[in-house]
Amino acid sequence: MSKGRFSSILKLSVLSAVLAFTSNVSADPVKAAFVYIGPTGDHGWTYAHDEGVKYAKEKLGDDVIVTTIENVAENSDSERVITSLARKNDIVFTTSFGYMNPTIKVAKRYPDVKFEHATGYMLEDNVSVYSARFYEGRHVIGKIAGRMTESNVIGYIASFPIPEVIRGINSAFLAAKSVNPDVQIKVVWVYSWYDPGKEADAANALIAQGADVLMQHTDSTAAMTVAEEKGVHAFGQASNMREWGPNAQLTGIINDWGPYYADRIAAVRDGTWTSSDTFAGVQQGMVKFAPMNNNMPTEVKNEAMQAIIDLSMGAIHPFTGPINKQDGSPWLAEGETPPNFPDLLTMDFYVEGIDSQYPN
Amino acid sequence: MIKLIPRVENSKAMILLSPLLAMTLTALSALIIFIFILDDIKVSSVFFTLFVLPLTDSYLFPELLVKAAPLMIIGLGLSIGFRAGIWNIGAEGQYVIGGIAGGAVGLYFYNVEGFWLLPLMAIASILGGMFYASIAAFLRIRYQVNEILVTLMLTYVAVLFLSAMLQGPLRNPAGFNFPESRIFHDSAMLPIIWEGTRLHIGFIIAIIISLVAWFGIKKHMFGMQIKITGSAPRAAKFAGFNDNKTVLYSLLISGGLAGLAGFFEASGPAGQLTPGLPQFYGFTAIIVAFLARLHPIGILFSSLLIALSYVGGEEVQIEYNLPSSITQIFQGMLLFYFLACDILIKYKVVLNKTKN
Numbered sequence: 041m042s043k044g045r046f047s048s049i050l051k052l053s054v055l056s057a058v059l060a061f062t063s064n065v066s067a068d069p070v071k072a073a074f075v076y077i078g079p080t081g082d083h084g085w086t087y088a089h090d091e092g093v094k095y096a097k098e099k100l101g102d103d104v105i106v107t108t109i110e111n112v113a114e115n116s117d118s119e120r121v122i123t124s125l126a127r128k129n130d131i132v133f134t135t136s137f138g139y140m141n142p143t144i145k146v147a148k149r150y151p152d153v154k155f156e157h158a159t160g161y162m163l164e165d166n167v168s169v170y171s172a173r174f175y176e177g178r179h180v181i182g183k184i185a186g187r188m189t190e191s192n193v194i195g196y197i198a199s200f201p202i203p204e205v206i207r208g209i210n211s212a213f214l215a216a217k218s219v220n221p222d223v224q225i226k227v228v229w230v231y232s233w234y235d236p237g238k239e240a241d242a243a244n245a246l247i248a249q250g251a252d253v254l255m256q257h258t259d260s261t262a263a264m265t266v267a268e269e270k271g272v273h274a275f276g277q278a279s280n281m282r283e284w285g286p287n288a289q290l291t292g293i294i295n296d297w298g299p300y301y302a303d304r305i306a307a308v309r310d311g312t313w314t315s316s317d318t319f320a321g322v323q324q325g326m327v328k329f330a331p332m333n334n335n336m337p338t339e340v341k342n343e344a345m346q347a348i349i350d351l352s353m354g355a356i357h358p359f360t361g362p363i364n365k366q367d368g369s370p371w372l373a374e375g376e377t378p379p380n381f382p383d384l385l386t387m388d389f390y391v392e393g394i395d396s397q398y399p400n
Numbered sequence: 401m402i403k404l405i406p407r408v409e410n411s412k413a414m415i416l417l418s419p420l421l422a423m424t425l426t427a428l429s430a431l432i433i434f435i436f437i438l439d440d441i442k443v444s445s446v447f448f449t450l451f452v453l454p455l456t457d458s459y460l461f462p463e464l465l466v467k468a469a470p471l472m473i474i475g476l477g478l479s480i481g482f483r484a485g486i487w488n489i490g491a492e493g494q495y496v497i498g499g500i501a502g503g504a505v506g507l508y509f510y511n512v513e514g515f516w517l518l519p520l521m522a523i524a525s526i527l528g529g530m531f532y533a534s535i536a537a538f539l540r541i542r543y544q545v546n547e548i549l550v551t552l553m554l555t556y557v558a559v560l561f562l563s564a565m566l567q568g569p570l571r572n573p574a575g576f577n578f579p580e581s582r583i584f585h586d587s588a589m590l591p592i593i594w595e596g597t598r599l600h601i602g603f604i605i606a607i608i609i610s611l612v613a614w615f616g617i618k619k620h621m622f623g624m625q626i627k628i629t630g631s632a633p634r635a636a637k638f639a640g641f642n643d644n645k646t647v648l649y650s651l652l653i654s655g656g657l658a659g660l661a662g663f664f665e666a667s668g669p670a671g672q673l674t675p676g677l678p679q680f681y682g683f684t685a686i687i688v689a690f691l692a693r694l695h696p697i698g699i700l701f702s703s704l705l706i707a708l709s710y711v712g713g714e715e716v717q718i719e720y721n722l723p724s725s726i727t728q729i730f731q732g733m734l735l736f737y738f739l740a741c742d743i744l745i746k747y748k749v750v751l752n753k754t755k756n
Contacts, residue, residue: 079724109717111724115676116669119598120463120711124718127459138676141583145671161576200675201567202578231563231675388577400568 070309073107073125077136078234080110084259085233088278088295089135095298096305104305114138119145126150131308137202143167154313156304159204161385165315170300173321174204175211177293179358180329180347181275182215184290185253186223187340188273195246196227197239197256197263201399203387205257210391211358212255217393226251227396236262247272264288280330292330300326319380322351364392404747411745418741425737427451430730446720450712460711462597466669468707470661472606474685475703476613477657479694481650484626488651490551491658492682493558494529498659499666500565501528503673506588507570507581517587521663529659530652537651541644559678570673581673590668602664614696626650658682687735706731
């Protein structure tokens, strides 16, 4: 090899190295990953997160590369999945409560990666938590349910007895009772987030027990389908489930994660990301509603719209005293509203008037 | 008409080769599916990620062993009963009860240091699993109740019992009332045998158990007893083997081992008790046992193979956005080809042209 040729190869390789380096700096998209508990086709919880991801992708364009993984069970497997994602991404969103401890463990091993855990309570320098005030949505559908029920029995399909679900039951019951003092709420626990079979069974059981309005804190459209067949009313959960219950769905609580996801990913891009604790509701637009069904009386619709407006202005709080606990002991005094911690975030009791037994 | 006629003599070579053949056929079928659904360029890299990467990557390989350990332990226990025709379908329930028992001991001695704690937790988990399986044994021996139904139904009871425990006595007092236990303290966690990974001592114990099982089945009278009871029940009766003892011991062994696996999971990769403890190991171990033709050493390999399908399946999901069902498709094909190969070893296919 001649000396001249060698030096030209050397120059070329130096040049290409420099080029590679500069192009790296100028346009390095943020790599963001999302861990889902269910399938994106659940049309509930996971679907809503996936819609949020699509929004963020559209908004950020070439600035973000997204990886999603669905059906990740809330067990020790999730730690492996989160680790695999942390090895290749700048920010990892874990979108269910059961990923909390695995997320924290992985975050400690990957201090340069950012983590965002939905619905949990453990923060680290590189772990944020975020959740929505779904109970504000329950307040609105509770009012509608209280007006619409003729049997005075609301059926509630619940997943796990965790504070988030308990908050929803209490909020819906209090709102329903405020417009209909005779209303009762029957709760069936299915101990799963996504199990269309069990959810449908629970819906049928509740209808058999006299419920003519169904609410759910589970992720599939099964109960909506049952409600449509049986001619009772129901509410979409996490997303608009109109398609499964054109007559049954009165409205739906929609979880809108899109703007949050876009903001957080953009913060990583801009180098401004810091650990934060977000608990947003109707006011911030994280909780939204599906269009009100026209088969509802106008007064009911207007009352619900008013509640939404009041919530969005921060004028009302679904938990405003006086409220007693189920055993009759006082919880909130006249006009009092609860703090996030501990009252809302650790809620483990039913409010007075619910005659179902608290699951133990 | 197609007829299956038993072969007079089964080919020894084919019996050994058929697992490899089944694996090859599974791989080929996977390849064909990938060619249909993916761009050409991706096929080989997806294939690599699914089958090879988990064996070569320094993070994924120990994870593969972590995933294989409970399958190995439960599969070994089940294989003993299956040999005797005792169908413990509910190892999942015994696993859960074992996990609760072991975990409860660890939580009772929360923050108490001591080398004795882990053995105590292990014993509690084995006894828990044994107790749970003994319910099925008792009902079968005393009232002739089918153990398949009892063990299966008790699985659901075990899962609900776990929920109740996590909602009540075992709930983390500082855990915002979520149904999870405290995170175990160091003395209640299994020692890690590969620094920087989650690979724990349970994997070594799983291998020791499989060697013991292999030796036991070969040399011990009980091994002979279960083999004969399973293959020739009448002969076993004439030989004076006690049928009830076979039922009891098979269920106690499989239940105890499933319970131990539950403890390894709780004190190993999970590090606490959560509603996510049950993860179908008890059911998947049935596939593991049959892929190995109930042979203890075979189970070593079949559990690794099934673990590979989980770990590789996750990676292709992450890398190539393939659906999560890819793991189940792979496991299903593997079992299908394996059983098909076995049928063809034992029987020959004859085209019967006469009409009756």
